[in-house]
Amino acid sequence: MDQLVGDLLAPRYLAWLLQGFGVTLALSAAVCLAGTALGLAACSLREVGGEAGRRAVAGYVGLVRNTPLLVQLFVWYFAAAALLPRAITVWLNAPHVLNLGVGALYWPAYETLAGFCGLTLYAGAYIAEEARAGINGVRAAQRGAALALGLTPVQAFRHIVLPQALRLAWLPIVGQYLNTIKNTSLTMTIGLAELSYASRQVETETFKTFQAFGIATLLYVGAVAAVEMAGQALARRSRPAGSRR
Amino acid sequence: MTLSVITDNLGYLLVGAWPDGPIGGLALTLILSGLSGLVSAVLGLILGLGLAMSAGATRAALAVGLGLLRAVPIVMLIFWLYFLLPILFGLSVPEIGTVVAALSLVGGAYLSYGVAAGIESVGRGQWEAGLALGFGRWPTLRFIVLPQALRAMAPSFVNQWTALIKDTSLAYVIGVPELSFVAAQVNNRAMIYPTEIFLFVGAVYGILCVSLDGLASRLARPRSVTVHRA
Numbered sequence: 001m002d003q004l005v006g007d008l009l010a011p012r013y014l015a016w017l018l019q020g021f022g023v024t025l026a027l028s029a030a031v032c033l034a035g036t037a038l039g040l041a042a043c044s045l046r047e048v049g050g051e052a053g054r055r056a057v058a059g060y061v062g063l064v065r066n067t068p069l070l071v072q073l074f075v076w077y078f079a080a081a082a083l084l085p086r087a088i089t090v091w092l093n094a095p096h097v098l099n100l101g102v103g104a105l106y107w108p109a110y111e112t113l114a115g116f117c118g119l120t121l122y123a124g125a126y127i128a129e130e131a132r133a134g135i136n137g138v139r140a141a142q143r144g145a146a147l148a149l150g151l152t153p154v155q156a157f158r159h160i161v162l163p164q165a166l167r168l169a170w171l172p173i174v175g176q177y178l179n180t181i182k183n184t185s186l187t188m189t190i191g192l193a194e195l196s197y198a199s200r201q202v203e204t205e206t207f208k209t210f211q212a213f214g215i216a217t218l219l220y221v222g223a224v225a226a227v228e229m230a231g232q233a234l235a236r237r238s239r240p241a242g243s244r245r
Numbered sequence: 246m247t248l249s250v251i252t253d254n255l256g257y258l259l260v261g262a263w264p265d266g267p268i269g270g271l272a273l274t275l276i277l278s279g280l281s282g283l284v285s286a287v288l289g290l291i292l293g294l295g296l297a298m299s300a301g302a303t304r305a306a307l308a309v310g311l312g313l314l315r316a317v318p319i320v321m322l323i324f325w326l327y328f329l330l331p332i333l334f335g336l337s338v339p340e341i342g343t344v345v346a347a348l349s350l351v352g353g354a355y356l357s358y359g360v361a362a363g364i365e366s367v368g369r370g371q372w373e374a375g376l377a378l379g380f381g382r383w384p385t386l387r388f389i390v391l392p393q394a395l396r397a398m399a400p401s402f403v404n405q406w407t408a409l410i411k412d413t414s415l416a417y418v419i420g421v422p423e424l425s426f427v428a429a430q431v432n433n434r435a436m437i438y439p440t441e442i443f444l445f446v447g448a449v450y451g452i453l454c455v456s457l458d459g460l461a462s463r464l465a466r467p468r469s470v471t472v473h474r475a
Contacts, residue, residue: 066407066454067447068414070425075447078432078439178316185318189417196320209328217321224316 009211013202017212020198021219027112027194028181028223031119035180036173038120039127044162046128047135048154057128064125069186072122076114077190115187119180126176134169135161167238174231178224185220195219250438251445254431258446261422269422271449277341277413277423278453281348282406288353289405293360298386314354319415323347327419344416351412352405359401363394403461407454414450424449 009017046057064072081089096107108116138161146156188197199216203209251258261269268276295307314322326347330338367390375385414425422430428446432439 062455063447063451066411066451068411068425068450070414070417071428071443071447071450074425074429074432074439075443079443082437082439182316182318185320186415188320196318196324199321200324203324213321213324213328217317217325220318220321221313221316 007208009202009206009208009215013206013208013212014215016198016202017195017215017219020193020195020216021223023193024181024184024195024219025223027115027119027184027187027192028177030116031123031180031184032177034116034120035123035127035176038124039173040131042124042128043131043135044157046132047157061125061128064122065129069118069122069183070189073115073118073186073190076118077111080114080117081110111187111191114190115184115192119183119187122183123176123180126179127173130169130172130176131165133172134165134167137168138164167235170235170238171231174228174235177227177231181223181227182220247438247441250431250435250441254435257431258424258427261427267422270427271424273341273422274410274413274424274453277344277348277416277421278406278410280345281352281413282409284345284349285352285356285405285409286402288349289356289360289402292353292357293364294386296357296361297364298382311354311357314350319347319351319412320418322351323415323418340416340419340421343419344413344421348409348412348415352409355408356401356405359398359405360394363398363401364390366397367393399461399465403458407457410453410457411450 042057042060045053049057081092084092092110092113095109098105098107142164143156143161146160147153151159184194185196187194188200191197193201195216199212203212206212258270260272261267263269263272292307292311296304296311299307323343326343327340330343330346364386371389371393372385375389376382380388413423416423417426417429420426424446428442432442435442
Protein backbone atom coordinates (compact mmCIF):
# COMPACT_ATOMS: atom_id res chain seq x y z
CA MET A 1 0.00 0.00 0.00
CA ASP A 2 2.84 2.35 0.95
CA GLN A 3 4.56 2.04 -2.38
CA LEU A 4 1.21 2.56 -4.10
CA VAL A 5 0.52 5.81 -2.29
CA GLY A 6 4.03 7.14 -1.78
CA ASP A 7 4.58 10.74 -0.66
CA LEU A 8 1.73 13.16 -0.49
CA LEU A 9 0.89 15.28 -3.52
CA ALA A 10 2.58 18.67 -3.58
CA PRO A 11 0.21 21.59 -2.85
CA ARG A 12 0.60 22.76 -6.44
CA TYR A 13 -0.97 19.55 -7.76
CA LEU A 14 -3.69 19.59 -5.12
CA ALA A 15 -4.53 23.07 -6.38
CA TRP A 16 -4.81 21.72 -9.94
CA LEU A 17 -7.28 19.10 -8.77
CA LEU A 18 -9.32 21.60 -6.77
CA GLN A 19 -9.36 23.97 -9.73
CA GLY A 20 -10.62 21.13 -11.93
CA PHE A 21 -13.25 20.33 -9.32
CA GLY A 22 -14.35 23.97 -9.37
CA VAL A 23 -14.76 23.80 -13.17
CA THR A 24 -16.73 20.54 -12.82
CA LEU A 25 -19.05 22.08 -10.22
CA ALA A 26 -19.60 25.35 -12.10
CA LEU A 27 -20.22 23.57 -15.41
CA SER A 28 -22.57 21.06 -13.74
CA ALA A 29 -24.56 23.83 -12.06
CA ALA A 30 -24.90 25.83 -15.29
CA VAL A 31 -25.90 22.72 -17.27
CA CYS A 32 -28.44 21.62 -14.63
CA LEU A 33 -30.10 25.05 -14.62
CA ALA A 34 -30.18 25.46 -18.40
CA GLY A 35 -31.02 21.79 -18.96
CA THR A 36 -33.98 22.00 -16.57
CA ALA A 37 -35.32 25.08 -18.35
CA LEU A 38 -34.84 23.41 -21.73
CA GLY A 39 -36.32 20.11 -20.58
CA LEU A 40 -39.42 21.73 -19.08
CA ALA A 41 -39.87 23.91 -22.18
CA ALA A 42 -39.57 20.86 -24.44
CA CYS A 43 -41.98 18.88 -22.28
CA SER A 44 -44.52 21.74 -22.30
CA LEU A 45 -44.21 22.08 -26.07
CA ARG A 46 -44.91 18.37 -26.37
CA GLU A 47 -48.04 18.68 -24.23
CA VAL A 48 -49.60 21.86 -25.61
CA GLY A 49 -47.79 22.45 -28.92
CA GLY A 50 -50.07 20.31 -31.07
CA GLU A 51 -48.89 17.66 -33.52
CA ALA A 52 -45.94 19.71 -34.84
CA GLY A 53 -44.66 20.43 -31.33
CA ARG A 54 -45.03 16.81 -30.31
CA ARG A 55 -43.06 15.64 -33.35
CA ALA A 56 -40.31 18.23 -32.98
CA VAL A 57 -39.71 17.29 -29.32
CA ALA A 58 -39.87 13.54 -30.06
CA GLY A 59 -37.27 14.04 -32.80
CA TYR A 60 -34.96 16.03 -30.51
CA VAL A 61 -35.24 13.52 -27.68
CA GLY A 62 -34.73 10.58 -30.04
CA LEU A 63 -31.60 12.14 -31.59
CA VAL A 64 -30.01 12.90 -28.23
CA ARG A 65 -30.87 9.60 -26.55
CA ASN A 66 -29.71 7.35 -29.37
CA THR A 67 -26.25 8.81 -29.94
CA PRO A 68 -23.25 8.86 -27.56
CA LEU A 69 -22.65 12.08 -25.63
CA LEU A 70 -19.02 11.96 -26.80
CA VAL A 71 -20.08 12.19 -30.45
CA GLN A 72 -22.49 15.01 -29.60
CA LEU A 73 -19.66 16.93 -27.92
CA PHE A 74 -17.49 16.41 -31.01
CA VAL A 75 -20.32 17.77 -33.16
CA TRP A 76 -20.48 20.89 -30.97
CA TYR A 77 -16.73 21.31 -30.77
CA PHE A 78 -15.66 20.51 -34.34
CA ALA A 79 -18.74 20.72 -36.57
CA ALA A 80 -20.40 23.77 -35.01
CA ALA A 81 -17.11 25.66 -35.32
CA ALA A 82 -16.95 24.72 -39.01
CA LEU A 83 -20.59 25.66 -39.67
CA LEU A 84 -20.59 29.04 -37.93
CA PRO A 85 -19.59 32.10 -39.99
CA ARG A 86 -15.85 32.64 -39.77
CA ALA A 87 -16.15 36.01 -38.02
CA ILE A 88 -18.14 34.47 -35.17
CA THR A 89 -15.69 31.57 -34.76
CA VAL A 90 -12.78 33.97 -34.58
CA TRP A 91 -14.56 36.12 -32.01
CA LEU A 92 -15.49 33.06 -29.91
CA ASN A 93 -11.92 31.74 -29.98
CA ALA A 94 -10.38 35.04 -28.90
CA PRO A 95 -10.30 35.96 -25.21
CA HIS A 96 -12.74 38.64 -24.11
CA VAL A 97 -12.70 40.34 -20.75
CA LEU A 98 -15.36 42.57 -19.29
CA ASN A 99 -13.90 44.87 -16.63
CA LEU A 100 -16.39 45.51 -13.87
CA GLY A 101 -14.25 47.66 -11.60
CA VAL A 102 -14.45 45.21 -8.66
CA GLY A 103 -13.33 42.33 -10.85
CA ALA A 104 -13.14 41.07 -14.38
CA LEU A 105 -15.64 38.82 -16.12
CA TYR A 106 -14.04 36.45 -18.62
CA TRP A 107 -15.98 35.28 -21.66
CA PRO A 108 -15.68 31.45 -21.54
CA ALA A 109 -13.28 29.66 -23.88
CA TYR A 110 -14.66 27.93 -26.96
CA GLU A 111 -14.42 24.41 -25.50
CA THR A 112 -16.36 25.56 -22.44
CA LEU A 113 -19.17 26.88 -24.63
CA ALA A 114 -19.19 23.72 -26.77
CA GLY A 115 -19.22 21.55 -23.65
CA PHE A 116 -21.99 23.62 -22.09
CA CYS A 117 -24.16 23.44 -25.23
CA GLY A 118 -23.63 19.70 -25.71
CA LEU A 119 -24.25 18.80 -22.06
CA THR A 120 -27.30 21.09 -21.81
CA LEU A 121 -28.96 19.63 -24.90
CA TYR A 122 -28.19 16.15 -23.58
CA ALA A 123 -29.54 16.81 -20.07
CA GLY A 124 -32.55 18.70 -21.46
CA ALA A 125 -33.72 15.69 -23.48
CA TYR A 126 -33.53 13.36 -20.48
CA ILE A 127 -35.21 15.88 -18.16
CA ALA A 128 -38.00 16.36 -20.73
CA GLU A 129 -38.60 12.61 -20.65
CA GLU A 130 -38.64 12.48 -16.83
CA ALA A 131 -41.11 15.40 -16.77
CA ARG A 132 -43.31 13.64 -19.33
CA ALA A 133 -43.30 10.48 -17.22
CA GLY A 134 -44.38 12.68 -14.30
CA ILE A 135 -47.22 14.16 -16.34
CA ASN A 136 -48.35 10.70 -17.40
CA GLY A 137 -48.34 9.77 -13.73
CA VAL A 138 -50.91 12.46 -12.88
CA ARG A 139 -54.32 10.88 -13.24
CA ALA A 140 -56.41 11.99 -16.24
CA ALA A 141 -59.28 12.73 -13.85
CA GLN A 142 -57.28 15.67 -12.45
CA ARG A 143 -57.20 17.34 -15.84
CA GLY A 144 -60.86 16.52 -16.43
CA ALA A 145 -61.81 18.08 -13.10
CA ALA A 146 -59.86 21.24 -13.96
CA LEU A 147 -61.56 21.54 -17.35
CA ALA A 148 -64.94 20.93 -15.73
CA LEU A 149 -64.20 23.81 -13.34
CA GLY A 150 -63.83 26.07 -16.37
CA LEU A 151 -60.02 26.24 -16.70
CA THR A 152 -58.66 26.37 -20.24
CA PRO A 153 -56.44 23.43 -21.32
CA VAL A 154 -53.32 25.60 -20.89
CA GLN A 155 -54.45 26.77 -17.43
CA ALA A 156 -55.31 23.21 -16.43
CA PHE A 157 -51.83 22.10 -17.50
CA ARG A 158 -50.06 25.03 -15.83
CA HIS A 159 -51.91 25.11 -12.50
CA ILE A 160 -53.22 21.58 -11.95
CA VAL A 161 -51.16 19.00 -13.87
CA LEU A 162 -47.67 20.55 -13.89
CA PRO A 163 -47.25 21.09 -10.12
CA GLN A 164 -48.26 17.51 -9.37
CA ALA A 165 -46.19 16.16 -12.24
CA LEU A 166 -43.09 18.02 -11.04
CA ARG A 167 -43.48 16.51 -7.59
CA LEU A 168 -43.58 13.03 -9.17
CA ALA A 169 -40.70 13.79 -11.53
CA TRP A 170 -38.43 15.56 -9.04
CA LEU A 171 -36.35 12.60 -7.84
CA PRO A 172 -35.82 11.23 -11.38
CA ILE A 173 -34.76 14.75 -12.40
CA VAL A 174 -32.28 14.80 -9.49
CA GLY A 175 -30.99 11.52 -10.95
CA GLN A 176 -30.32 13.42 -14.18
CA TYR A 177 -28.44 16.09 -12.20
CA LEU A 178 -26.20 13.31 -10.82
CA ASN A 179 -25.68 12.03 -14.37
CA THR A 180 -24.77 15.56 -15.44
CA ILE A 181 -22.03 15.80 -12.80
CA LYS A 182 -20.58 12.53 -14.08
CA ASN A 183 -21.09 13.48 -17.74
CA THR A 184 -19.00 16.64 -17.38
CA SER A 185 -16.01 14.25 -17.28
CA LEU A 186 -16.47 13.68 -21.03
CA THR A 187 -15.61 17.30 -21.77
CA MET A 188 -11.96 16.42 -21.06
CA THR A 189 -11.95 14.97 -24.59
CA ILE A 190 -12.50 18.44 -26.07
CA GLY A 191 -9.85 19.97 -23.83
CA LEU A 192 -11.92 21.37 -20.99
CA ALA A 193 -9.78 21.37 -17.85
CA GLU A 194 -12.31 19.83 -15.47
CA LEU A 195 -11.64 17.29 -12.71
CA SER A 196 -10.95 14.19 -14.85
CA TYR A 197 -8.65 16.19 -17.09
CA ALA A 198 -6.83 17.59 -14.06
CA SER A 199 -6.46 14.15 -12.46
CA ARG A 200 -4.87 12.78 -15.58
CA GLN A 201 -2.56 15.79 -15.85
CA VAL A 202 -1.45 15.40 -12.23
CA GLU A 203 -0.94 11.69 -12.83
CA THR A 204 1.22 12.30 -15.90
CA GLU A 205 3.36 14.88 -14.09
CA THR A 206 3.80 13.16 -10.74
CA PHE A 207 3.26 9.43 -11.47
CA LYS A 208 1.25 9.41 -8.22
CA THR A 209 -1.62 7.64 -9.91
CA PHE A 210 -3.25 6.38 -6.74
CA GLN A 211 -3.50 9.83 -5.20
CA ALA A 212 -4.43 11.70 -8.35
CA PHE A 213 -7.30 9.36 -9.22
CA GLY A 214 -8.20 8.76 -5.57
CA ILE A 215 -8.70 12.43 -4.75
CA ALA A 216 -10.64 13.01 -7.97
CA THR A 217 -12.85 10.00 -7.24
CA LEU A 218 -13.54 11.19 -3.69
CA LEU A 219 -14.49 14.63 -5.00
CA TYR A 220 -16.90 13.14 -7.55
CA VAL A 221 -18.47 10.81 -4.98
CA GLY A 222 -18.79 13.68 -2.51
CA ALA A 223 -20.47 15.98 -5.05
CA VAL A 224 -22.86 13.25 -6.23
CA ALA A 225 -23.76 12.27 -2.64
CA ALA A 226 -24.31 15.91 -1.60
CA VAL A 227 -26.61 16.67 -4.54
CA GLU A 228 -28.53 13.43 -4.02
CA MET A 229 -29.10 14.18 -0.33
CA ALA A 230 -30.12 17.77 -1.05
CA GLY A 231 -32.58 16.55 -3.68
CA GLN A 232 -34.14 14.08 -1.28
CA ALA A 233 -34.36 16.67 1.49
CA LEU A 234 -36.15 19.06 -0.89
CA ALA A 235 -38.55 16.29 -1.92
CA ARG A 236 -39.40 15.62 1.73
CA ARG A 237 -40.01 19.30 2.47
CA SER A 238 -42.23 19.94 -0.56
CA ARG A 239 -44.44 16.93 0.11
CA PRO A 240 -47.91 18.23 0.93
CA ALA A 241 -49.17 17.42 4.42
CA GLY A 242 -51.25 14.27 4.62
CA SER A 243 -50.15 12.92 1.24
CA ARG A 244 -49.34 9.25 1.06
CA ARG A 245 -46.61 9.46 -1.53
CA MET B 246 -21.84 18.44 -47.78
CA THR B 247 -19.04 16.34 -49.20
CA LEU B 248 -19.68 12.65 -48.82
CA SER B 249 -16.34 11.65 -50.32
CA VAL B 250 -14.67 11.97 -46.90
CA ILE B 251 -17.01 9.19 -45.72
CA THR B 252 -16.75 6.96 -48.77
CA ASP B 253 -12.94 7.37 -48.96
CA ASN B 254 -12.56 6.35 -45.30
CA LEU B 255 -15.45 3.91 -45.10
CA GLY B 256 -13.25 0.84 -44.70
CA TYR B 257 -11.29 2.49 -41.88
CA LEU B 258 -14.47 3.61 -40.12
CA LEU B 259 -16.02 0.14 -40.38
CA VAL B 260 -13.12 -2.19 -39.48
CA GLY B 261 -10.13 0.04 -38.65
CA ALA B 262 -6.73 -1.13 -39.89
CA TRP B 263 -7.93 -4.75 -40.25
CA PRO B 264 -6.85 -7.07 -41.97
CA ASP B 265 -3.37 -5.49 -42.02
CA GLY B 266 -3.58 -4.32 -38.40
CA PRO B 267 -5.75 -4.68 -35.34
CA ILE B 268 -9.50 -4.62 -35.85
CA GLY B 269 -11.16 -1.29 -35.09
CA GLY B 270 -13.97 1.07 -36.04
CA LEU B 271 -17.57 -0.09 -36.03
CA ALA B 272 -16.49 -3.75 -35.78
CA LEU B 273 -14.61 -3.05 -32.53
CA THR B 274 -17.57 -1.05 -31.21
CA LEU B 275 -19.77 -4.09 -31.81
CA ILE B 276 -17.22 -6.42 -30.16
CA LEU B 277 -16.92 -4.13 -27.11
CA SER B 278 -20.73 -3.82 -26.87
CA GLY B 279 -21.28 -7.57 -27.20
CA LEU B 280 -18.62 -8.56 -24.66
CA SER B 281 -19.56 -5.96 -22.07
CA GLY B 282 -23.28 -6.62 -22.66
CA LEU B 283 -22.73 -10.30 -21.88
CA VAL B 284 -20.49 -9.81 -18.84
CA SER B 285 -22.65 -7.02 -17.42
CA ALA B 286 -25.77 -9.22 -17.71
CA VAL B 287 -24.06 -12.04 -15.78
CA LEU B 288 -22.67 -9.59 -13.19
CA GLY B 289 -26.05 -7.85 -12.91
CA LEU B 290 -27.83 -11.15 -12.28
CA ILE B 291 -25.31 -12.26 -9.64
CA LEU B 292 -25.21 -8.88 -7.86
CA GLY B 293 -29.00 -8.47 -8.12
CA LEU B 294 -29.54 -11.92 -6.60
CA GLY B 295 -27.08 -10.93 -3.91
CA LEU B 296 -29.05 -7.76 -3.19
CA ALA B 297 -32.37 -9.58 -3.10
CA MET B 298 -31.24 -12.60 -1.09
CA SER B 299 -28.81 -11.07 1.42
CA ALA B 300 -29.52 -9.12 4.55
CA GLY B 301 -27.76 -7.08 7.22
CA ALA B 302 -24.05 -6.30 6.90
CA THR B 303 -23.53 -8.23 3.63
CA ARG B 304 -26.33 -6.32 1.95
CA ALA B 305 -25.09 -3.00 3.29
CA ALA B 306 -21.55 -3.67 2.01
CA LEU B 307 -22.94 -4.69 -1.38
CA ALA B 308 -25.12 -1.57 -1.56
CA VAL B 309 -22.14 0.68 -0.75
CA GLY B 310 -20.03 -0.98 -3.45
CA LEU B 311 -22.79 -0.68 -6.05
CA GLY B 312 -23.49 2.91 -5.00
CA LEU B 313 -19.81 3.78 -5.50
CA LEU B 314 -19.79 2.26 -8.99
CA ARG B 315 -22.81 4.36 -9.89
CA ALA B 316 -21.39 7.57 -8.40
CA VAL B 317 -18.06 7.53 -10.27
CA PRO B 318 -17.88 8.72 -13.89
CA ILE B 319 -17.09 5.87 -16.29
CA VAL B 320 -14.06 7.83 -17.51
CA MET B 321 -12.58 7.74 -13.98
CA LEU B 322 -13.35 4.02 -13.69
CA ILE B 323 -11.54 3.36 -16.97
CA PHE B 324 -8.52 5.33 -15.66
CA TRP B 325 -8.57 3.30 -12.41
CA LEU B 326 -8.75 -0.08 -14.13
CA TYR B 327 -6.12 0.93 -16.66
CA PHE B 328 -3.82 1.54 -13.69
CA LEU B 329 -5.00 -1.20 -11.30
CA LEU B 330 -5.65 -4.25 -13.50
CA PRO B 331 -1.97 -4.79 -14.43
CA ILE B 332 -1.02 -4.43 -10.73
CA LEU B 333 -3.72 -6.87 -9.61
CA PHE B 334 -3.01 -9.49 -12.26
CA GLY B 335 0.72 -8.88 -12.55
CA LEU B 336 0.59 -8.79 -16.35
CA SER B 337 -0.29 -6.25 -18.96
CA VAL B 338 -4.00 -6.18 -19.74
CA PRO B 339 -4.98 -5.06 -23.26
CA GLU B 340 -6.86 -1.75 -23.40
CA ILE B 341 -9.90 -3.59 -24.77
CA GLY B 342 -10.00 -5.72 -21.62
CA THR B 343 -9.85 -2.57 -19.47
CA VAL B 344 -12.81 -1.04 -21.29
CA VAL B 345 -14.89 -4.23 -21.16
CA ALA B 346 -14.15 -4.55 -17.43
CA ALA B 347 -15.16 -0.94 -16.72
CA LEU B 348 -18.36 -1.06 -18.79
CA SER B 349 -19.32 -4.44 -17.35
CA LEU B 350 -18.88 -3.24 -13.77
CA VAL B 351 -20.96 -0.11 -14.34
CA GLY B 352 -23.58 -1.95 -16.41
CA GLY B 353 -23.73 -4.75 -13.84
CA ALA B 354 -24.17 -2.24 -11.00
CA TYR B 355 -27.09 -0.53 -12.75
CA LEU B 356 -28.66 -3.86 -13.80
CA SER B 357 -28.42 -5.33 -10.31
CA TYR B 358 -31.06 -2.90 -9.05
CA GLY B 359 -33.39 -3.88 -11.91
CA VAL B 360 -32.79 -7.56 -11.13
CA ALA B 361 -33.44 -7.07 -7.40
CA ALA B 362 -36.62 -5.08 -8.16
CA GLY B 363 -37.73 -7.79 -10.61
CA ILE B 364 -37.29 -10.48 -7.95
CA GLU B 365 -39.15 -8.37 -5.41
CA SER B 366 -41.99 -7.77 -7.92
CA VAL B 367 -42.81 -11.48 -7.87
CA GLY B 368 -45.41 -11.92 -5.17
CA ARG B 369 -44.57 -13.27 -1.73
CA GLY B 370 -47.21 -15.96 -2.35
CA GLN B 371 -45.00 -17.48 -5.05
CA TRP B 372 -42.15 -17.85 -2.57
CA GLU B 373 -44.43 -19.34 0.05
CA ALA B 374 -46.00 -21.72 -2.47
CA GLY B 375 -42.54 -22.93 -3.51
CA LEU B 376 -41.39 -23.43 0.06
CA ALA B 377 -44.67 -25.16 0.97
CA LEU B 378 -44.12 -27.60 -1.90
CA GLY B 379 -40.85 -28.60 -0.27
CA PHE B 380 -38.48 -26.61 -2.50
CA GLY B 381 -35.48 -25.04 -0.77
CA ARG B 382 -34.79 -21.29 -0.96
CA TRP B 383 -32.52 -21.52 -4.00
CA PRO B 384 -34.61 -24.02 -6.00
CA THR B 385 -37.68 -21.82 -5.35
CA LEU B 386 -35.72 -18.88 -6.70
CA ARG B 387 -34.37 -20.83 -9.66
CA PHE B 388 -37.54 -22.59 -10.82
CA ILE B 389 -40.39 -20.41 -9.61
CA VAL B 390 -39.40 -16.81 -8.90
CA LEU B 391 -36.63 -16.12 -11.43
CA PRO B 392 -38.51 -17.22 -14.58
CA GLN B 393 -41.30 -14.79 -13.69
CA ALA B 394 -38.92 -12.04 -12.58
CA LEU B 395 -36.88 -12.19 -15.80
CA ARG B 396 -39.92 -10.98 -17.75
CA ALA B 397 -40.23 -7.94 -15.51
CA MET B 398 -36.47 -7.30 -15.84
CA ALA B 399 -36.30 -7.50 -19.64
CA PRO B 400 -36.86 -3.76 -20.29
CA SER B 401 -34.08 -2.71 -17.92
CA PHE B 402 -31.67 -5.10 -19.66
CA VAL B 403 -32.46 -3.60 -23.07
CA ASN B 404 -32.09 -0.04 -21.71
CA GLN B 405 -28.75 -0.93 -20.19
CA TRP B 406 -27.49 -2.56 -23.39
CA THR B 407 -28.46 0.53 -25.39
CA ALA B 408 -26.57 2.66 -22.85
CA LEU B 409 -23.59 0.28 -23.20
CA ILE B 410 -23.43 0.72 -26.99
CA LYS B 411 -23.17 4.47 -26.45
CA ASP B 412 -20.71 4.12 -23.57
CA THR B 413 -18.26 2.08 -25.67
CA SER B 414 -17.35 5.47 -27.17
CA LEU B 415 -15.60 6.25 -23.85
CA ALA B 416 -12.89 3.78 -24.85
CA TYR B 417 -11.64 6.86 -26.72
CA VAL B 418 -9.99 8.18 -23.54
CA ILE B 419 -7.40 5.37 -23.48
CA GLY B 420 -6.94 5.28 -27.25
CA VAL B 421 -8.93 2.14 -28.14
CA PRO B 422 -9.60 2.50 -31.89
CA GLU B 423 -13.39 2.02 -31.78
CA LEU B 424 -15.81 3.98 -33.97
CA SER B 425 -15.54 7.35 -32.16
CA PHE B 426 -11.77 7.17 -31.96
CA VAL B 427 -11.23 6.34 -35.64
CA ALA B 428 -13.77 9.06 -36.52
CA ALA B 429 -11.72 11.59 -34.55
CA GLN B 430 -8.60 10.30 -36.36
CA VAL B 431 -10.24 10.74 -39.76
CA ASN B 432 -11.40 14.19 -38.67
CA ASN B 433 -7.88 15.19 -37.62
CA ARG B 434 -6.51 13.97 -40.93
CA ALA B 435 -9.16 15.56 -43.17
CA MET B 436 -9.49 18.70 -41.02
CA ILE B 437 -12.30 20.34 -42.99
CA TYR B 438 -15.20 17.87 -42.88
CA PRO B 439 -16.12 17.53 -39.20
CA THR B 440 -19.87 17.88 -39.85
CA GLU B 441 -20.00 15.04 -42.36
CA ILE B 442 -17.86 12.72 -40.25
CA PHE B 443 -19.57 13.17 -36.90
CA LEU B 444 -23.11 13.22 -38.30
CA PHE B 445 -22.32 9.95 -40.10
CA VAL B 446 -20.90 8.40 -36.93
CA GLY B 447 -23.88 9.66 -34.90
CA ALA B 448 -26.23 8.10 -37.45
CA VAL B 449 -24.40 4.75 -37.19
CA TYR B 450 -24.77 4.73 -33.39
CA GLY B 451 -28.39 5.81 -33.80
CA ILE B 452 -29.12 2.87 -36.12
CA LEU B 453 -27.49 0.46 -33.64
CA CYS B 454 -29.47 1.78 -30.66
CA VAL B 455 -32.80 2.03 -32.46
CA SER B 456 -32.52 -1.45 -33.97
CA LEU B 457 -31.65 -2.98 -30.58
CA ASP B 458 -34.70 -1.22 -29.15
CA GLY B 459 -36.90 -2.40 -32.03
CA LEU B 460 -35.61 -5.97 -31.78
CA ALA B 461 -36.37 -6.00 -28.06
CA SER B 462 -39.93 -4.73 -28.44
CA ARG B 463 -40.57 -7.24 -31.23
CA LEU B 464 -39.29 -10.07 -29.06
CA ALA B 465 -41.36 -8.85 -26.14
CA ARG B 466 -44.66 -8.50 -28.00
CA PRO B 467 -45.84 -12.08 -28.76
CA ARG B 468 -45.59 -13.29 -25.19
CA SER B 469 -46.37 -10.10 -23.39
CA VAL B 470 -47.55 -11.10 -19.95
CA THR B 471 -49.17 -8.83 -17.42
CA VAL B 472 -46.92 -8.62 -14.42
CA HIS B 473 -48.98 -8.87 -11.28
CA ARG B 474 -47.56 -6.80 -8.50
CA ALA B 475 -48.01 -8.03 -4.99
